[in-house]
Amino acid sequence: MSTLQATAATPATSAVTPPAYKRSRGHWANVAARIVRNPLAMTAAVILLALIGVAVFAPWIMPADPFATSMFTRLKPIGTPGHVFGTDELGRDLLSRLMLGGRLSLFMGITPVLMAFVIGSGIGIFAGYAGGFINTAIMRTIDVLYAFPSVLLAIALSGALGAGIVNALTSLTIVFIPQIARIAESVTTQVRRSDYVDAARASGASAFTIVRAHVLGNVLGPIFVYSTSLISVSMILASGLSFLGLGVKPPEPEWGLMLNTLRTAIYTQPWVAALPGAFIFITSISFNMLSDGLRSAMEVKQ
Amino acid sequence: MHDMITLRDLQVQFFAPKKLIRAVNGVNLTVGQGEVVALIGESGSGKSVTLRTIMRLHSERSTRIAGGLEVDGKDVLKMSQRELAALRGDTVAMIFQEPLLALDPVYTVGAQIIEAIRRHKKVSKAEAHRQALSLFEKVRIPSPERRLDAYPHEMSGGMRQRAMIALALSCSPKVLLADEPTTALDATVQIQILLLLRDLQKELGLSIVFVTHDIGAAAEVADRIAVMYAGKIIEQGPAADLLTHPRHPYTLSLLKSRSHGAMQKGQRLETIGGAPPDLSNLPAGCAFAERCKYAVAECSSVQPRDETLSPGHVVSCLRVHQIAQINPVAAAAL
Amino acid sequence: MTDERDIGGPRQPLLQVRDLLKHFPLKGKGLPFASPRSAVRAVDGVNFDILKGETLGVVGESGCGKSTTARVLMQLINQDSGELVFDGETVGSRALPLRQFRRQTQMVFQDSYSSLNPRMTIEDSIAFAPTVHGLPPREAITRARDLLARVGLQPERFAGRYPHELSGGQRQRVNIARALALEPRLVILDEAVSALDKSVEAQVLNLLLDLKQEFGLTYLFISHDLNVVRFISDRVLVMYLGQVVEIGSSDQVFDRPKHPYTRALLKSMPSMDPLQRTMEAPLAGDPPNPINPPGGCRFHTRCAYAQTVCSQRAPTFSSDDAGHGVACLRYEADTASLFAHASSEVSHA
Numbered sequence: 001m002s003t004l005q006a007t008a009a010t011p012a013t014s015a016v017t018p019p020a021y022k023r024s025r026g027h028w029a030n031v032a033a034r035i036v037r038n039p040l041a042m043t044a045a046v047i048l049l050a051l052i053g054v055a056v057f058a059p060w061i062m063p064a065d066p067f068a069t070s071m072f073t074r075l076k077p078i079g080t081p082g083h084v085f086g087t088d089e090l091g092r093d094l095l096s097r098l099m100l101g102g103r104l105s106l107f108m109g110i111t112p113v114l115m116a117f118v119i120g121s122g123i124g125i126f127a128g129y130a131g132g133f134i135n136t137a138i139m140r141t142i143d144v145l146y147a148f149p150s151v152l153l154a155i156a157l158s159g160a161l162g163a164g165i166v167n168a169l170t171s172l173t174i175v176f177i178p179q180i181a182r183i184a185e186s187v188t189t190q191v192r193r194s195d196y197v198d199a200a201r202a203s204g205a206s207a208f209t210i211v212r213a214h215v216l217g218n219v220l221g222p223i224f225v226y227s228t229s230l231i232s233v234s235m236i237l238a239s240g241l242s243f244l245g246l247g248v249k250p251p252e253p254e255w256g257l258m259l260n261t262l263r264t265a266i267y268t269q270p271w272v273a274a275l276p277g278a279f280i281f282i283t284s285i286s287f288n289m290l291s292d293g294l295r296s297a298m299e300v301k302q
Numbered sequence: 303m304h305d306m307i308t309l310r311d312l313q314v315q316f317f318a319p320k321k322l323i324r325a326v327n328g329v330n331l332t333v334g335q336g337e338v339v340a341l342i343g344e345s346g347s348g349k350s351v352t353l354r355t356i357m358r359l360h361s362e363r364s365t366r367i368a369g370g371l372e373v374d375g376k377d378v379l380k381m382s383q384r385e386l387a388a389l390r391g392d393t394v395a396m397i398f399q400e401p402l403l404a405l406d407p408v409y410t411v412g413a414q415i416i417e418a419i420r421r422h423k424k425v426s427k428a429e430a431h432r433q434a435l436s437l438f439e440k441v442r443i444p445s446p447e448r449r450l451d452a453y454p455h456e457m458s459g460g461m462r463q464r465a466m467i468a469l470a471l472s473c474s475p476k477v478l479l480a481d482e483p484t485t486a487l488d489a490t491v492q493i494q495i496l497l498l499l500r501d502l503q504k505e506l507g508l509s510i511v512f513v514t515h516d517i518g519a520a521a522e523v524a525d526r527i528a529v530m531y532a533g534k535i536i537e538q539g540p541a542a543d544l545l546t547h548p549r550h551p552y553t554l555s556l557l558k559s560r561s562h563g564a565m566q567k568g569q570r571l572e573t574i575g576g577a578p579p580d581l582s583n584l585p586a587g588c589a590f591a592e593r594c595k596y597a598v599a600e601c602s603s604v605q606p607r608d609e610t611l612s613p614g615h616v617v618s619c620l621r622v623h624q625i626a627q628i629n630p631v632a633a634a635a636l
Numbered sequence: 637m638t639d640e641r642d643i644g645g646p647r648q649p650l651l652q653v654r655d656l657l658k659h660f661p662l663k664g665k666g667l668p669f670a671s672p673r674s675a676v677r678a679v680d681g682v683n684f685d686i687l688k689g690e691t692l693g694v695v696g697e698s699g700c701g702k703s704t705t706a707r708v709l710m711q712l713i714n715q716d717s718g719e720l721v722f723d724g725e726t727v728g729s730r731a732l733p734l735r736q737f738r739r740q741t742q743m744v745f746q747d748s749y750s751s752l753n754p755r756m757t758i759e760d761s762i763a764f765a766p767t768v769h770g771l772p773p774r775e776a777i778t779r780a781r782d783l784l785a786r787v788g789l790q791p792e793r794f795a796g797r798y799p800h801e802l803s804g805g806q807r808q809r810v811n812i813a814r815a816l817a818l819e820p821r822l823v824i825l826d827e828a829v830s831a832l833d834k835s836v837e838a839q840v841l842n843l844l845l846d847l848k849q850e851f852g853l854t855y856l857f858i859s860h861d862l863n864v865v866r867f868i869s870d871r872v873l874v875m876y877l878g879q880v881v882e883i884g885s886s887d888q889v890f891d892r893p894k895h896p897y898t899r900a901l902l903k904s905m906p907s908m909d910p911l912q913r914t915m916e917a918p919l920a921g922d923p924p925n926p927i928n929p930p931g932g933c934r935f936h937t938r939c940a941y942a943q944t945v946c947s948q949r950a951p952t953f954s955s956d957d958a959g960h961g962v963a964c965l966r967y968e969a970d971t972a973s974l975f976a977h978a979s980s981e982v983s984h985a
Contacts, residue, residue, distance in 0.1 A: 023796035027755050195751040196761075199811075202710050203765035203818060204738035213764060217755040344833040345804075444921070458922040459698065488697035489860065489904040494917040496906065515834065518906030522913055541910035556834065567886070570845065571838040571867070577803065 041293025055102035064093035101253035109235030116176035124184020232284030310370030340524035412450030460491035532589035539615030656718035680878035693869030748807035805836035884960035
């Protein structure tokens, strides 16, 4: 006892920063190492990076003006000189619209999930740690929202809020909050029960400190992985909303909206009409594969 | 009368990413008919792996087995999947440490036993039910008729273990493999199960291989005891002989590590320094050499061979005779 | 070794446990808010003292309540009634608020893996508690490394590692270091060595003895392994179905057990001699469920000595002059004569 106190009280020791010993590879470094060895996940990652890169740099690299209409070059097929991917029903270059449209589509896929992640995790972790009556009250309220099918809820909220990007983002965020909150609560409850949290309580730490130091690090990972699997759903829902006229307004390029306006062209230029859908499909699958890869990389007990 | 189980220079290796785990390295063991052999060792000694290899329970893809393995006169390593399925349950049955993991939670225990009986013998459901009932009586489960309709989670630990024994015996096997069956039980229940196993063994003439880390449990049931370390049997012999005259340094320390007996209050326990070796990186010589207080230079480079000291008592140690002279009253602490 | 925090002096028990009660209500069938029909009576009136500087062993089987008692002592669960008095002060009172009590009492759990945050390095795990109580991070890390060295793990090799990189025995040493980080006076060890291999267990037991001497600790040692308890404990407490049935010195309880349950427990230890095996199980059946304990003396349904009075009247706990206490009607003045004396004092061989 006295030996320990002497160590703490010696002025020399408290002034010297203890030497940094070599730290083992942390959890996330291990996850990264594992996921890099997963060919499917890496392919998906490359595809996504390419898509995001193209979307970000679209204004500078697109071959033509995505808003330039022309009645003479309507619905040209793929491979037309000057329009590699053909043109849409108003004669606009499809490749340019797809590239620029990627911005909005990806934005509307990722942003609601990101916001729902923050809000949903907050709610779920709080409910999970608090336990008891507070947990029940919060989670059963969340369940009310969760009971609605997501598509219906998105449409209803969008309809109530009105069309437009901001409203669409809001309604999608609200759709995803319950799902993320449920996962967050479930994982937090599990962690809450573990011995190391008990040990932290036994050391007299406040609930806030325990959540910050012990709970967050162990729950955010699984919640995050679950959330990434929602991105593809979000993209499709956003496209759906635009398709119905509730999200993006023309002439803004957005993959879902493009699917809508090219609907009738299915009979004359099926390949061109299917392109926006193909891009939605590729992006969704890639997000899903990446999310799966992340989940398996995290599953190993380390 | 042939031996029920014969292991001849058995080697079992597991393929793990980037390394080869040598779990069992040359095990020689025979179990006669009606004989009970206890395999003692700590984690990583290879005792559970040896047991599971007898039924070839490991995944074929990531395991390599070499050496001789015969059960009831038949070569197990050469068996097809169908022959293996016939072997399991009928000739060889196994009980585990945690019955909750071995019993299916969505079926009653009675249903599981009846299913097992009907899979191996052609009997009617009613007859199988009658047999299940008599099995429950044999393992001394009170109110057996009622308990047949219970689900595993509705039973207490001791009762579940009895149910698992009943399941194992349902097809009248000749060999019972027991993997730490009493480790998870309370003391008063453990002794009941040990006595039950002993009585059943006498009544049915079973050969039993009993894996445990508890020397006391081994002493209660075993005719012979084999001590394993780093995948090899370093000493084996008749139970009484081995416990009163242990000859291998590891066996000596294992028996002394027990804190009961002659230990004085306030004294420190005798411990073996160091840790068990890495099974993917075993030394050339004796695996125990680096922790052994009697080791000499030769021990780290030369593999000790099995030496028979007295009928049935085999030790694998280069210095076994010298040690006996240094430490003649090794077993006094017991 | 005098401790500056010692208030009551060496004669005062470090911890007095008074009439501790903890029931876990079972949800009754029906409406969620209906009053529960029955409860698991995990701790049902427990009284004992832990003396300064001793190691008090606690033995008992599943359902006896020893783990729940430990958690109540740590105040990880709150008791339904009863109080804890630490060195003369009631825990939770103004003189001894909970936070201060926590600095003086710590616990080592059974599962060495789940007791450590898998995302934190070893030294961070150990340094956590001191930082919570105000120690600057640098000093906390230094203290953590000191403790690692004390428990036999070289800081240079282990401080930066994660729990999954350690063996069971090493992790348990880390847990012990973590428990000592706040410089407690009482350490509760709940089956702390039960999951370890025998050789590793011996090392950790030696370590616990060394640390106890060096830091002047008091231990509450819970275990199902009677050999280990006998070796390490000064006094031993036996629990059955949520109650204390016997207390005494290690020698008293192991050599001259009074309570029939203690005797049965001791007789259940496997004999180490293959030529003299146990022929009969001392107790039949499984340890009962603490949901509906038998009336009268709780052990009477399995007791070899039971008489009619045992099912009608619950025994009261009383100690003799040597400090050997028991709750059994065979030792109570007005009922003792109802029991045959023939083999009652044969000591356990």
